[in-house]
Amino acid sequence: MILSEGEARELGTKLLSYSRAETAVAEISGWSRLNVRLACNTVTTDGEDEGFHCRVESSFGKRRGEAAGNKADPNDLASLVRRSEEVARVSPEDPEFLPPPGAETYPPAKGYSPEAARLSAKDLAEQGQTVLAAAQAKRVVGAAFLE
Amino acid sequence: MSISRRKFLQSLAAGLLGGGAPLAAATSEGEPSRREEVARLAEAALDAARTAGAGYADVRVLFSESEVLSAREDRIENVEVSASSGLGVRVLVNGVWGFSSTSVLDPAHASACSRSAVEMAKANRALATQRVELERVESRIDRWRVPIEQDPFSVPLDQKAEELLGINAAARAAGAPFCRSFFLFVRQDKFFASSGGSFLEQLFFRTYPRLTVTATDPGTGRFANRSSFLPPRAAGYEYIRSHDWKQEAGQAAEDASRKLKAKSVAAGKKDLVLHPTNLWLTLHETIGHSTELDRAFGYEAGFAGTTFVKPSDRGHLHFASEIVTVMADRDQPGGLATAAYDDDGMPARYARFPIISRGRFENFQMAIGQSHWIGLPHSNACSFAEGHAYFPIQRMPNISLQPSQQDVSLEELIAGVEDGIYIVGDGSWSIDQQRKNFQFGGQLFYEIRKGKIGEMLRDVAYQSTTVPFWNACDGLGGVKEYWLGGTLSCGKGQPVQSAPVSHGAVPARFRGIQILNTGRGT
Numbered sequence: 001m002i003l004s005e006g007e008a009r010e011l012g013t014k015l016l017s018y019s020r021a022e023t024a025v026a027e028i029s030g031w032s033r034l035n036v037r038l039a040c041n042t043v044t045t046d047g048e049d050e051g052f053h054c055r056v057e058s059s060f061g062k063r064r065g066e067a068a069g070n071k072a073d074p075n076d077l078a079s080l081v082r083r084s085e086e087v088a089r090v091s092p093e094d095p096e097f098l099p100p101p102g103a104e105t106y107p108p109a110k111g112y113s114p115e116a117a118r119l120s121a122k123d124l125a126e127q128g129q130t131v132l133a134a135a136q137a138k139r140v141v142g143a144a145f146l147e
Numbered sequence: 148m149s150i151s152r153r154k155f156l157q158s159l160a161a162g163l164l165g166g167g168a169p170l171a172a173a174t175s176e177g178e179p180s181r182r183e184e185v186a187r188l189a190e191a192a193l194d195a196a197r198t199a200g201a202g203y204a205d206v207r208v209l210f211s212e213s214e215v216l217s218a219r220e221d222r223i224e225n226v227e228v229s230a231s232s233g234l235g236v237r238v239l240v241n242g243v244w245g246f247s248s249t250s251v252l253d254p255a256h257a258s259a260c261s262r263s264a265v266e267m268a269k270a271n272r273a274l275a276t277q278r279v280e281l282e283r284v285e286s287r288i289d290r291w292r293v294p295i296e297q298d299p300f301s302v303p304l305d306q307k308a309e310e311l312l313g314i315n316a317a318a319r320a321a322g323a324p325f326c327r328s329f330f331l332f333v334r335q336d337k338f339f340a341s342s343g344g345s346f347l348e349q350l351f352f353r354t355y356p357r358l359t360v361t362a363t364d365p366g367t368g369r370f371a372n373r374s375s376f377l378p379p380r381a382a383g384y385e386y387i388r389s390h391d392w393k394q395e396a397g398q399a400a401e402d403a404s405r406k407l408k409a410k411s412v413a414a415g416k417k418d419l420v421l422h423p424t425n426l427w428l429t430l431h432e433t434i435g436h437s438t439e440l441d442r443a444f445g446y447e448a449g450f451a452g453t454t455f456v457k458p459s460d461r462g463h464l465h466f467a468s469e470i471v472t473v474m475a476d477r478d479q480p481g482g483l484a485t486a487a488y489d490d491d492g493m494p495a496r497y498a499r500f501p502i503i504s505r506g507r508f509e510n511f512q513m514a515i516g517q518s519h520w521i522g523l524p525h526s527n528a529c530s531f532a533e534g535h536a537y538f539p540i541q542r543m544p545n546i547s548l549q550p551s552q553q554d555v556s557l558e559e560l561i562a563g564v565e566d567g568i569y570i571v572g573d574g575s576w577s578i579d580q581q582r583k584n585f586q587f588g589g590q591l592f593y594e595i596r597k598g599k600i601g602e603m604l605r606d607v608a609y610q611s612t613t614v615p616f617w618n619a620c621d622g623l624g625g626v627k628e629y630w631l632g633g634t635l636s637c638g639k640g641q642p643v644q645s646a647p648v649s650h651g652a653v654p655a656r657f658r659g660i661q662i663l664n665t666g667r668g669t
Contacts, residue, residue, distance in 0.1 A: 036271055037641050039446045043274035046267050047246040047642070049536040051233075066227035070250045083228060090305040092223045092312070121270035128274045143449035145641040 001030040001050050001072075002117060011054075014074065018081040021058035021088060025100045029053045030072075032117070035147040036124050041135055043128065048121070057100075058084040062093040181210070181336070182348060184252070189340035191254035192236050195261035197342060201238035201245075201268075203281055204261065205341040205492065208234045208252070209535040212300060217329040218311045220319065226304060233535035236260045240268035242278025248536040279516045282525040284492050286344035291487035293352045294480075295383030299332035302384050310387065314358055317393045321400035323360035330387065331355040331379070331635070345492045353483060353647060354386045355379035355635060358396060362403035371406035371605075373399045373590060376424045376572055378632045379647065380481040402591055409603040412592065414664045418567030419609055420560050420622075423548075423652035425589045427632030428573040430548055430650050433613040434466075434473055437582035438502050439529075440511035441541045444520055451639040452580030455613065456508065458521050464508040467617035472549040473503040475512065477528060482545040483633045483647035484531070490539040491515040491530040498528035498544040506618070514541040533644040540640045547631070547651030551623040557654045560622045567595040568607060568662060573632070575608070586610045586663065606666030622656035629653050 003011070008028055015026040029052070036046040054077065055068040065087025069080045124146050135142025189206045196204035210232045217224045234257055235248035245268025247260045311328055318326040333353040340346045358375040375395050380386055421429070441447055442454040456464065467473075477486050477495035487495050491514055501509045511521065514530035531542035561569060572590025579585070592604040611619075633649035 033642075035642060036274070037449070038274065039448055040277070040444065042276040043243060043271045044446055045244060045246065045538040045540065045640075046271050047248070047536070047538050048263050048267060049248045051250055051536060064226075066225065068227065068229040068231075070231040070233065087226050087228055087304060090303065090308070091226045092305075092308055094222055094224070096222070121267045125270045125273055128271070132274060132276075141445060141448070143445070145449055147642070 001052055002032050003028065003030045011072065011077070015054070015056060015077050015081060018078045019058060019085070021060055021085050023059045023099050024081070024084075025057045027055045033147060034119060034121060034124055035145065036128050038128055038131060038142060038144040041132055041142050046121070054080060056081050056084040058088045059097065059099070060088050062095065062097040063088045063091045064094060064097055065089070065091050185338045186340075186346065187254055188234055188252060188257045189338070189346065192234065192257040192261045193340060193342050195258035196236060196238045196265060199262050199265035201240050201261070201265055201342070203239040203342055204236060205339065206234060206236050206257070207490065207532060207535055207539075208232070208338040210336040211534065212334045214300065214304070214332045215329060216304070216307050216311055217327070218308075218315050219327050220315055220325065221312065223308050223312065226308065234260060235532070235535040235537065236264045237538060238264040238268055239279060239281060240265055241272060242280070243268045243272050243275045244279060244538070245269070245271070246538045250535070280519050281516050282518055284341070284343055284345070284515060285494070286341070287488070287492070287494065288346045289487060290348045292350035293381045293485070295352050296385040297383045297388075298334070299352065299354055299384040300334055314392045314396055317396035318358060318360045318400050321397035323396070323400035323403060324363060325361040326358060326396075328358040329356070339488065339490065339492050341492055347488050347492060349486055349488065351486070352381060352383055353379055353635060354382045354384065356387050356390070358392075358399060360396070360399045360403045362400070362407050364407045369407060371403050373403040373406065374572070375399060378427075378649070379483060379635045380631070380633070380649070381483050381485055382481055405603050406591070406605055409592070409605040411666050412568070412604045412607045412662060412664050414662055414667075416659045417662050418564045418595070419657045419660045420557070420564060420567060420569045420595065421655050421657065422557070422569070422571040423628070423630035423654060424572045424632060425570045425587070426548065426652040426655055427650040428576060429585075429587050430473070430546065430652055431543075431634070431637070431648070432576060432578045433582060433585060433616070434502060435543045435546045435648070435650065437613060438508070438511050439541055439543070440513045440517050440520065443511060447639065450641050450643070452582065455581045455583045458511075460508050461511065461521065462507065462509060464614075465506055465618065466503050466508040466614060467506045468620045469506040470551065470623055471503055471506050471617055471620055472501060473546060474549055475500050475502055475510075475527070475529070475544045475546050477544045479545045479547070479631065479649065479651065481631055482649040483635065484544045484649060489514075489528040489530040490532045491526060491528070493526055493528035493530065495528055497526065500527055502546060512541060512543060514539065517541065531646050533646065537642070537644050538640075540644065542639065542646045543637065543648045545649045545651070548623070548653060548655065550626040550629050550653045554625040554627065555623065557624055557628055560624060560654055560656045561595055561600060562598040563622060563656060564595040565597060568604065569593045569595055569600060570607065570609070583612050585613065588665065606664045608663045608665045610661045610663050616657065616660065619657045619659060620655050621658055624653035624655070
């Protein structure tokens, strides 16, 4: 799943609201992937994947722990935070531990392409046909991976 | 015979699924409720796939957990736990595959996933110049688990951390100035259901402990590493408990220190004796990958590569000397590819076959839909998918070099060498995309003079091509020397997938192999 800035902020705020640790850092990522693979001038495999990943690092003093999961519903997020805190509590102290920096400001990311996000399996297949046509025209055996 | 979905749901409810080990006894979770949940998801996905027009469909539902603890000297660097689950649906529509996955486990998402997979197959029909032909896979309802003594996830994290620090302390007490170590544990509950009526559950455990000590020479700026030889295994926490870490750490510290002072090797042709801790990787790269049927037909040309082995070589190619037999299997205790079924739902008994028999190449590894390329009736259970979001592709089962039938010891192999090198442990490797020209390093190198181990060497790599190398093998250790190595992360496919696989081997002697000096000019 592709998260908007607002959705990511809401999830991040929710995650941190569950935290009872002295410091907590949450990383959230989501994706929507579509792929098709060609070899021997034919399609071999393809795939579509909607995914989500969340990692939380919690610390108490110099003890820290990390937990990661792939579920975005509130109960799972809360248990992820709890798990990272459990791990931190039983971990030995890390003498090199540094607390996370305070609030930062970041420039807007420019990596998002609405055109890419709109691509369908049919669009990818059309691109694949271009590859196959080029291979056949040159009488070579083509292989490609389109994602 | 195909088993109706309603029947397997009824079987689940009645607790009548059988054939494998009693899974519920091995785990503490509410396994029956998980099976019922998965059966409902599978039913929704398979019904939706059939309604949307799939001629064949299979569903994989995975619940995975992992723990990683890492330590450097006297401190724990990181403790991370992870849990994930999801579902993937593969469909075949008019001879074209479609695949879709989701991490949301409810029947509505499972059905939507199937519909997406069918849409994908239909969209890609225009790209299909060849149609996939599937053999019939026998339908089974079964459960199986990796046999373990102690679930690693039942051991408290602080206890594991203490054990890890104890290993580092032993290495430092033995004189190692620097040491790193980690424990990695994986538990994966994997379900497979197919439109043919199969419903399979397999519970996997993988455990990987590793220690690396580093010795340094401030005068020259040189450093030397020595890692533990313990490979990842399909095992529980008993694998860590049963190892003599104090001895391993002490030996590693001593070896690393000796490596600093070892003399640089003289390049040239020499006889080699390879310990299985080194040979497993050479076996993996040169025999394991070269005998994958999808490579032979160009299906991996875009990424992992092809192979010098041609389909017509089956039964003809003198791949190795006559003493060499290499077997595939999925039933070796501790094997990372050991399972009751592969990820196409093929029973593991099909994965017991010779790849090389008395030097002759006999069989390729195959997933479903490939056997007819070479006129065979069915796959040999060599399919694997890294996770729920990955299309199952052809991957290695356990592939192992068979011991000599004589009781040959390592010392006897060495005794037969006038001027050679003995190599222990795996190091760097490089091999071309046809799996032909290669170069391998190692961890520890010793010269062999007049049948005896001599001084330690450094800067050693051996270089050869696959068929001449294996035909230069003239001595193998006996069964007492057998050792099972392996890796958790063999890469192949696009999107790239990582697969766990084990390789057993015995010490082996090779005549007249080119030795390189890797330190020359540095």
